[in-house]
Amino acid sequence: VTEAIRELGAALREAGYTADAVRRLLALESPFGFSPRELPLYLRLAGGGSPLEALVRLFLLGASVPRDALPLLPLVPGVLATDGDEVRALVDLAPADEDVLLACDRGEPNEPDQVLGFSLPTRTLGRLPTREPIGSALDLGCGGGYQAILAARHAQRVVATDVNPRALAFTRFNALLNGVENVETREGDLLAPVAGERFDLIVSNPPHVVSPDTDFVFRDSGLEGDSLAEGLVRELPRHLEEGGFAHVVLSWAHGPDERASVPVERWLEGTGCDALVLHHASYDPLAYAAGWNRPLRFDPAAYAAALDRWRDYYRRLGIEALAEGIVVIRRRGGSGSRVRTISPTPEEIGLAGAHLARLLAAFDVLDGDILARPLALAPGHRFEQVGPIDGSAPPRTVLRLEEGLRLEVEVDEALLRLLAELAEPRPLREAIAAVAAQAEDASPEQVGAALLPQVTRLVELGFLAA
Amino acid sequence: VTVRTDDRETIAELRAALDAAGYTAPAVERLLTADGQRVPRTADALPLQLRLLRPGERLSTLVALFYLGAVVPTDDAAFALAPARLERLATVGLLDVDGERTRALVDLVPTDELLVASDRFEGGSFAEDPDEVLGLTPPTRALASLTVRRPVERALDLGTGSAVLAILAAHHAQRAVGVDVNPRALAFAELNAALNGCENVEWRRGDWLAAVEGETFDLVVCNPPYLISPDSTFTFRDNRLRGDAFCEQLVRGVPAHLAPGGLAHLLVSWGHRADEDWSAPLRRWVEGTGCDAILLRYASEDPLTHAAEWNEALRADPERFGAILDRWTAYCAELGIERIGWGAVVLRRRDGASWVFALTASGSRMVPAGHHLERLIAAQDAVGELGPDAVLTLAGDHRLDRSVRLGGGVGVLERAFLRLDGGLGTRIELDPEMLEVVASLDGRPLGALPRGALPGVRRLFELGFLVRA
Numbered sequence: 001v002t003e004a005i006r007e008l009g010a011a012l013r014e015a016g017y018t019a020d021a022v023r024r025l026l027a028l029e030s031p032f033g034f035s036p037r038e039l040p041l042y043l044r045l046a047g048g049g050s051p052l053e054a055l056v057r058l059f060l061l062g063a064s065v066p067r068d069a070l071p072l073l074p075l076v077p078g079v080l081a082t083d084g085d086e087v088r089a090l091v092d093l094a095p096a097d098e099d100v101l102l103a104c105d106r107g108e109p110n111e112p113d114q115v116l117g118f119s120l121p122t123r124t125l126g127r128l129p130t131r132e133p134i135g136s137a138l139d140l141g142c143g144g145g146y147q148a149i150l151a152a153r154h155a156q157r158v159v160a161t162d163v164n165p166r167a168l169a170f171t172r173f174n175a176l177l178n179g180v181e182n183v184e185t186r187e188g189d190l191l192a193p194v195a196g197e198r199f200d201l202i203v204s205n206p207p208h209v210v211s212p213d214t215d216f217v218f219r220d221s222g223l224e225g226d227s228l229a230e231g232l233v234r235e236l237p238r239h240l241e242e243g244g245f246a247h248v249v250l251s252w253a254h255g256p257d258e259r260a261s262v263p264v265e266r267w268l269e270g271t272g273c274d275a276l277v278l279h280h281a282s283y284d285p286l287a288y289a290a291g292w293n294r295p296l297r298f299d300p301a302a303y304a305a306a307l308d309r310w311r312d313y314y315r316r317l318g319i320e321a322l323a324e325g326i327v328v329i330r331r332r333g334g335s336g337s338r339v340r341t342i343s344p345t346p347e348e349i350g351l352a353g354a355h356l357a358r359l360l361a362a363f364d365v366l367d368g369d370i371l372a373r374p375l376a377l378a379p380g381h382r383f384e385q386v387g388p389i390d391g392s393a394p395p396r397t398v399l400r401l402e403e404g405l406r407l408e409v410e411v412d413e414a415l416l417r418l419l420a421e422l423a424e425p426r427p428l429r430e431a432i433a434a435v436a437a438q439a440e441d442a443s444p445e446q447v448g449a450a451l452l453p454q455v456t457r458l459v460e461l462g463f464l465a466a
Numbered sequence: 467v468t469v470r471t472d473d474r475e476t477i478a479e480l481r482a483a484l485d486a487a488g489y490t491a492p493a494v495e496r497l498l499t500a501d502g503q504r505v506p507r508t509a510d511a512l513p514l515q516l517r518l519l520r521p522g523e524r525l526s527t528l529v530a531l532f533y534l535g536a537v538v539p540t541d542d543a544a545f546a547l548a549p550a551r552l553e554r555l556a557t558v559g560l561l562d563v564d565g566e567r568t569r570a571l572v573d574l575v576p577t578d579e580l581l582v583a584s585d586r587f588e589g590g591s592f593a594e595d596p597d598e599v600l601g602l603t604p605p606t607r608a609l610a611s612l613t614v615r616r617p618v619e620r621a622l623d624l625g626t627g628s629a630v631l632a633i634l635a636a637h638h639a640q641r642a643v644g645v646d647v648n649p650r651a652l653a654f655a656e657l658n659a660a661l662n663g664c665e666n667v668e669w670r671r672g673d674w675l676a677a678v679e680g681e682t683f684d685l686v687v688c689n690p691p692y693l694i695s696p697d698s699t700f701t702f703r704d705n706r707l708r709g710d711a712f713c714e715q716l717v718r719g720v721p722a723h724l725a726p727g728g729l730a731h732l733l734v735s736w737g738h739r740a741d742e743d744w745s746a747p748l749r750r751w752v753e754g755t756g757c758d759a760i761l762l763r764y765a766s767e768d769p770l771t772h773a774a775e776w777n778e779a780l781r782a783d784p785e786r787f788g789a790i791l792d793r794w795t796a797y798c799a800e801l802g803i804e805r806i807g808w809g810a811v812v813l814r815r816r817d818g819a820s821w822v823f824a825l826t827a828s829g830s831r832m833v834p835a836g837h838h839l840e841r842l843i844a845a846q847d848a849v850g851e852l853g854p855d856a857v858l859t860l861a862g863d864h865r866l867d868r869s870v871r872l873g874g875g876v877g878v879l880e881r882a883f884l885r886l887d888g889g890l891g892t893r894i895e896l897d898p899e900m901l902e903v904v905a906s907l908d909g910r911p912l913g914a915l916p917r918g919a920l921p922g923v924r925r926l927f928e929l930g931f932l933v934r935a
Contacts (some may be wrong), residue, residue, distance in 0.1 A: 037782070040787045041787075041791060043788070044795075045770065281501075283501050286500060286518070287500040290514045297513075298510055300510070303510070303513045303514075304516075307517055311517075381872070382869050383869070383870040383877070385866075388860070388864065388866065389860060389866040389884070390908075395868075419872065420872060
């Protein structure tokens with residue numbers, strides 16, 4: 001069977017079964033635009049005779065397909081079943097990001113131990129680690145194993161854990177499907193299967209939703225309030241090697257008038273770790289409940305009951321605001337910890353390992369003498385200017401990073417003049433002096449004092465780096 | 467339900483109650499916002515929307531009744547609607563009062579300019595009544611935004627429905643005529659006129675242009691049942707002619723009802739072959755009408771996508787959804803329709819040889835574009851006569867979007883786009899040579915520009931980026 005699964009993966013790749021091809025065929029507006037309600041439309045869009053269309057009908061649309069319409073595929077038991085000349089798939093098998101093929105359960109979540117397919121949080125999380133060679137990696141709560149497969153491409157060994165044995169079976173299957181050999185699966189709750197072990201990289205999309213329900217293993221932890229988030233942020237540092245990174249998708253409560261990162265800062269105290277809170281959004285309890293119960297919305301009575309139950313639960317716990325985001329933790333030794341919040345747009349985030357490294361290095365740059373630091377604009381920056389062509393009004397300028405977290409900030413003309421001096425690495429003091437020399441009557445001290453807050457912000461966001 | 471309009475006093479009291487409670491578009495929007503996100507007006511969002519309301523408060527009660535179609539306690543309704551009395555509102559046909567529980571029989575939706583009564587909108591689907599009357603739909607908003615708003619004498623709204631376009635036209639016309647074949651629509655039209663204090667529209671029941679036989683107008687607006695489909699389920703949506711024949715008849719018929727210089731704005735849909743230009747059928751329709759024409763395309767799609775979009779409401783029933791996709795695509799195949807365009811035909815009656823200008827609109831269809839349309843018309847009138855002495859200058863609403871990278875200490879221009887702020891959202895990429903020409907127009911006559919730049923400059927003039935100095 002092992003060999004057959006590998007062959008299945010190779011055959012699908014050979015047939016051009018990629019995320020882009022599927023998206024084009026089904027005219028999806030985004031990689032996550034697939035909607036089960038559109039099945040009749042998709043069946044017609046993929047109704048032609050090409051092998052790719054047959055694969056889409058078989059593996060994404062749940063249709064029976066004549067065997068001779070398909071490219072040559074090994075009939076892996078438990079995955080494909082035959083009925084006369086027809087073949088049907090028992091699971092979904094979808095092309096994900098970065099040429100990963102991912103099998104998962106079919107349809108909208110309705111079983112407690114359902115294993116979910118590729119989603120936006122999965123993609124975002126997968127884009128955060130650097131791809132540098134490392135020794136060990138952990139995918140905590142691995143589900144279908146997407147993060148484990150990505151990690152296996154640059155780690156010597158990967159441990160994938162889940163409390164749901166069906167998830168581990170999918171992970172093992174998907175590893176084989178993607179030609180990955182160095183993933184070890186372990187069953188158990190949260191960090192229990194890796195007690196006493198340390199890793200260079202930990203990635204985790206745990207059941208982080210703050211909810212009164214325990215309907216879904218992938219969503220609900222069964223823990224009170226946000227104690228899953230607290231427990232992980234407190235515990236993960238002990239499982240990181242020196243210099244190691246943890247990237248974990250979390251949801252937590254914070255005061256309505258308090259910065260979202262405040263609880264994370266408290267939990268990290270004394271761990272010797274720096275952290276970045278990639279804060280996607282904070283919600284009021286009703287909006288949060290509505291978001292996570294969207295699958296129920298076609299059953300108004302159940303939807304209304306869930307909204308009330310969740311809202312009552314938050315009231316009882318005194319929760320007034322709920323944050324969602326990814327916490328990036330880096331162990332650096334010692335006992336202090338520094339935390340910064342960044343708010344990227346999840347849909348925009350690209351491969352961000354280098355950008356995150358700049359953001360973490362910024363802690364040291366800003367703790368030292370910033371004026372003495374050679375700084376330069378980061379690769380992948382663009383200035384977008386909007387204004388009248390004749391210069392009758394100053395243009396509005398937005399500085400954008402087209403790599404990493406794909407952040408943008410508005411810059412004014414004075415800052416723009418300074419940035420023009422920082423195309424190549426150069427001590428900030430020199431660049432400021434150069435700007436002052438061009439100005440009519442401003443000393444370097446005045447220019448520096450005026451620009452330093454904005455320069456600091458650009459370092460914090462990774463636009464300027466040492 | 468058919469609404470009555472004879473009880474003017476009650477309608478006035480209803481309007482007063484809505485005003486007193488602050489029942490306006492921004493207020494409704496604020497109320498139905500969860501966490502800075504506007505909750506869309508779809509049926510499945512109802513449980514969430516109801517929880518955003520404040521029970522008993524007047525505005526919340528009105529939103530529950532007239533915006534969400536929810537049942538509210540009769541006491542709350544009476545409190546929110548005073549001084550109007552519930553029993554009289556029931557007689558007018560607006561409320562169903564059932565003991566302790568009251569619900570609205572119509573929608574009342576505040577827009578930026580009007581308060582619009584229509585049949586209940588069931589979140590994306592309609593009750594399956596053929597004579598359903600819709601409120602302010604996106605296509606109607608698009609046409610309202612496109613319309614040139616100049617003072618005129620006589621205006622006509624053909625197929626007026628809930629009368630949004632007629633009432634808006636009546637703001638800048640001395641007199642207007644609103645025509646509909648559906649008597650329920652005319653009842654809503656009269657109700658909306660009364661609710662919005664509009665008194666200069668004459669309502670006529672009749673079949674399209676037959677209702678205005680022998681009359682001419684300075685302004686015609688029409689959002690017809692333009693849908694290309696094998697069905698004839700809804701008066702507002704479907705017509706009984708094959709393919710796009712109804713729109714063709716309309717485009718050919720309207721010019722006879724335009725006064726000299728008069729403008730018609732018609733929403734249309736048309737079919738064409740994949741290998742012909744999208745504007746080819748429309749050019750055939752306007753030929754010989756004695757009108758100048760601007761052909762505007764909002765979108766075009768293949769028949770399957772078209773069928774899927776128009777049958778959104780059937781998604782919950784996969785079998786019916788699948789069947790209708792097949793029936794609609796077979797219908798298009800039979801008519802040789804490979805692409806379906808949607809847009810507007812703007813006609814201007816004028817003596818002499820007429821011109822045709824075709825353009826794909828790309829921006830929001832909801833921002834005012836009448837001024838841009840006028841600029842396109844003026845450009846077509848003048849473009850043939852631009853001599854070497856003509857001086858063109860950038861329109862005040864132009865914007866330049868530039869993307870610059872720092873390299874070797876200098877800014878390197880990567881791409882530049884010229885666009886218009888608002889209007890039809892026209893946008894065009896400029897190469898470095900063209901950028902330089904445009905940046906240096908500066909009162910120079912066309913004769914002083916590099917010869918090679920003239921076709922590009924002419925194009926910018928036609929698109930409304932350049933105007934005569």
